[in-house]
Amino acid sequence: MSQGRQGVINYRCPNCLFRDIDFDLLYDKDLDQYYCRRCNWEGTEPEILYMIAIYKRRYKDMLKRYTVEDIIAKDE
């Protein structure tokens, strides 16, 4: 098996992200596959993007703009 290298995009392991650990993935060019040295996750770029999309769902207001007025108007 070939040496793992940093990919063109330096993805973090999505499985480790879900437990709040930043750990860079390595890329195996022979298999076109990313893998984690810490945990047992391995997968393709679409799988990484899918898991990142799920990760972001925790932020229900991620794309919502709260102005000063909006914040003051929140329940006090």
Added chain:
Amino acid sequence: MDTFILNIIHRPELVPEYIDTSVQEGRTQEVSKQEVVSESINIFRLQQEIAHRNHLKTTIQMTYSSLFNDECIDLVKRHHEEFGDEIGHTFLGLNCKEFRDKFKSKELAIWLFPVDLKKAIVDDSFERFKEVFGFYPTSTGSYFMDAELIRYIKAKYPMVRAAVATCFEEGPKIFRHTNSSWYTLMDGSPWTAWIPSKQNTHAIADSEEDDIGIVALPHLSRDLLAVVDNAGDMFGTHPQNIIRGLIYEGDRLPYMYNIIDQYRVMKRYNKGYSYNLVYVGPGWMGKGGRWEANYRILKKSYEDFLAYYGRLKAENEVEDMTMTEFADWFRKNQPRSGPYCGLWKDVLWGTQNQAFWYVDSKFRVQVDLKQGGAITDLRPYASKLTRPVGAGTEANQDASYPFIIQSRYRAGAFTHYAGEGAIKSCKVRYGAEEIDLSACRTTGGYSEGKGCRILEIKPMDVEFRDLTVSLASSYTFMENSGEIIIRRKIVESTDPKAEVEIDEYLTSCWGTTEYPEDLTGSMLYVTGNDGKREELRYEYRCRDQHMDDVQCVEAVIPQVQTKISLIPAQKGCHGYFEEGYSFAPNLKIGVSHAVAMNQEFEICLKVDKA
């Protein structure tokens, strides 16, 4: 007062730590490789240009390596003259060939050096600064500046008036987030500017004699709700934080503005004053991208970020200052010992959750409104712990100020055994039923009184099988006294004649991390109004003591030189203490009283130096 102040700090870190990682992994040949240095200077130049195009002044913190780089020195001199930027100093970015040749060390954190080397590095870098610019800096900083280091700098270079002195809530959560490799273990400081105690940087000075002589700034202004249970390095006034947290889609980062605007709201809780700090190095904005974001997104995020501050400045909504200008302003306009308050509302997770923070010279207190207003973090500044850090000290890397309550690290309301972890909460009993207020979500409101700050907690409905009562609560923080007056009142009841028992309790332990520390030798006391006093030395034997008509219950934790007291305002209250055991390594003190409709129960929670 109606003032929102901004410090923007850029540092020409010529060999950023992130790039240094690449060096170690063999992706770059050597630390001083010219292309790394050139890219770093170009990023720094771009960051400066973005600030200036938005008519914002900066503080340029000169790193050790930049003091040996002529291109960089010429650039900052020009910016100082043309834009009024302050030329300051930093202990970040020590890693470079010149430093390693001189000090024979790869250590990158000033607070972690042995004390002799700390002093030698201060002398060497300050004298080099003077040699380059012809004057000594008036501001400096690092991720953390321990009190011993600041005292030395102040004694030798008294012109220093400001320092970036800590990263707010960078502690075990961030350590874990960084694969247990980033040794910024420094929980427990104020979240906004403060004047540190001579004994401990985290603690706010309580007098002129205790004043360390600088105004301390937190590295970044962070989301005061997010940091409660998340690594703060994803939630601060730095686009990289937000990108790291994946809180964006494409090039849209509205949360970045939400944090700024929430800090503008903080004026409501601080007599018209609020503060933001932006502190960025070049490492995150390289052409190679950072985290999953490419260069275009990184660059645009910083352009958008500073453009928003620029717009606020044009509208007179923010005042940009250099670090030293701000320190001088702070000395003239803010009390030495605080207090500072923050009632932070969720602007990210889509909830109504709020966190209230209070800090003065006696303690830092975090109140979780979604847990019924339970106190979930308490740092006893009253003890002004002398806790030197760095090589050769007992604490070494652990620069946090110890807690006596920390509900996330030490369990809080929920445990896998009977009873609670560390929390200050309240139980309401009726017949055989018991409900802990930490199970009741609520929100809070803020007001001020003479010498006090008040958190009004909206009434919570407590539902028993045959009775529902609505319980209103308030916390009155008596400024710089170590006292919180806690009041509970039944404001509605399905049976106005029914009495419920209110048990104000505090479960405490001490520590800086998730792991238990030794409580052996702690003392527990219960004292009656008749003068009778029972006491117990903590030995993990699960003993307890109860007494009717108590004057107070107390716990003394000698390891953190702290005494905690619960003092009821009424007579005829029941008091108790519980020792704990090794599988439940806490101590508990409590005071209870029966109340009916429209009756109030009041206690004072007091934190003293022991």
